[in-house]
Amino acid sequence: MYDVIIIGSGAAGFSAAIYTGRAKLKTLILEKGVIGGNTAQTDLIDNYPGFPFGVNGVDLMEDFRKQAERFGTEIEMDEVASIEEVAEGKKIITSSGKEYLTRAIIIAVGAKRRELGVLGEDEFIGRGVSYCATCDGAFFGNAKVAVIGGGDSAVKEALYLADIADKVYLVHRREGFRANQTAIDKMKVTNNIELKLNKVVSSIKGDSLMESLVLKDVNTGQEEDLSVEGVFVSIGLVPATEFLAGFLETVDGYIPTNENMETAVPGVYAAGDIRVKTARQVATAVGDGVVAGMAVTEYLKE
Numbered sequence: 001m002y003d004v005i006i007i008g009s010g011a012a013g014f015s016a017a018i019y020t021g022r023a024k025l026k027t028l029i030l031e032k033g034v035i036g037g038n039t040a041q042t043d044l045i046d047n048y049p050g051f052p053f054g055v056n057g058v059d060l061m062e063d064f065r066k067q068a069e070r071f072g073t074e075i076e077m078d079e080v081a082s083i084e085e086v087a088e089g090k091k092i093i094t095s096s097g098k099e100y101l102t103r104a105i106i107i108a109v110g111a112k113r114r115e116l117g118v119l120g121e122d123e124f125i126g127r128g129v130s131y132c133a134t135c136d137g138a139f140f141g142n143a144k145v146a147v148i149g150g151g152d153s154a155v156k157e158a159l160y161l162a163d164i165a166d167k168v169y170l171v172h173r174r175e176g177f178r179a180n181q182t183a184i185d186k187m188k189v190t191n192n193i194e195l196k197l198n199k200v201v202s203s204i205k206g207d208s209l210m211e212s213l214v215l216k217d218v219n220t221g222q223e224e225d226l227s228v229e230g231v232f233v234s235i236g237l238v239p240a241t242e243f244l245a246g247f248l249e250t251v252d253g254y255i256p257t258n259e260n261m262e263t264a265v266p267g268v269y270a271a272g273d274i275r276v277k278t279a280r281q282v283a284t285a286v287g288d289g290v291v292a293g294m295a296v297t298e299y300l301k302e
Ligand SMILES: Cc1cc2nc3c(=O)[nH]c(=O)nc-3n(C[C@H](O)[C@H](O)[C@H](O)COP(=O)(O)OP(=O)(O)OC[C@H]3O[C@@H](n4cnc5c(N)ncnc54)[C@H](O)[C@@H]3O)c2cc1C
Pocket: 007, 008, 009, 010, 011, 012, 013, 030, 031, 032, 033, 034, 035, 036, 037, 038, 039, 041, 042, 044, 045, 046, 047, 048, 078, 079, 080, 081, 108, 109, 110, 111, 112, 113, 130, 131, 132, 134, 135, 136, 240, 243, 271, 272, 273, 274, 280, 281, 282, 283, 285
């Protein structure tokens, strides 16, 4: 029987574990993929406070892991498949068929950036292809870049990049945007943003770095080459919370919480990118994890 099981070993999960471990709670992290989550798959984190010259994502998360383990956190590589309430507490069942009992749970499973799924995308990740302007925009000062998408986050990304890059193309597969009107109005009067409407990306080309996008007109089928040094894919995130079906309600796959990271189920907390929230960054995931760790400690004392 564990006091706390944390699902996900990203910035939120490890931050929560550091707090529950220091509070002497028997803590287990279950991780289905890469230790360190999305942060550990990012080359340079340039905006996490305390690192004036940036920090490698793998190195940062390795330190998170060591710190959590120093306070007794155990880690098991397994995927959580479902959760049930039982008389003794909560039962977690994994894809490999193992069962774990725990008094409390922190869900910190993050969300994956939705990919375009075109030729060249995987090849040029970190070499022109990015999924986060706040994270990587600063590398494209005075460059030509493109943003792909038509929602709120794509328009925001374009406006953010317009202050950094020389030229920003906003590529959208439709005519209209699903974004806040004030942001759309601002985008339309920003001189260095050019709209490429009714276009989809059919491939990404380059050599050692990306050099251009091949755009296809959805009406005529005509293709054009667009020279850009960077492309920011902003077509949404994919939360993976199917395993919560029948246990906890989600909103578009995301988990609503209060400011203590409590969900609608007593003893179950959520932290990091998987929460209903606006800023999905390493620093905010850390903040959520800390709050969840402290709240769980209080809950178990009671
Ligand atoms: C390409 C990219 C670049 C980024 N760059 C920056 C940056 O420069 N600065 C910045 O602040 N932010 C950046 N971000 C955002 C940042 O990575 C996230 O905000 C942060 O990782 C959120 O942490 P998390 O702990 O909530 O989730 P994650 O890091 O996503 O970790 C969640 C973990 O849960 C695991 N998991 C999921 N489902 C299960 C399951 N059922 N069972 C067991 N384990 C499970 C996953 O495998 C994963 O390891 C970037 C994101 C991406 C994708």
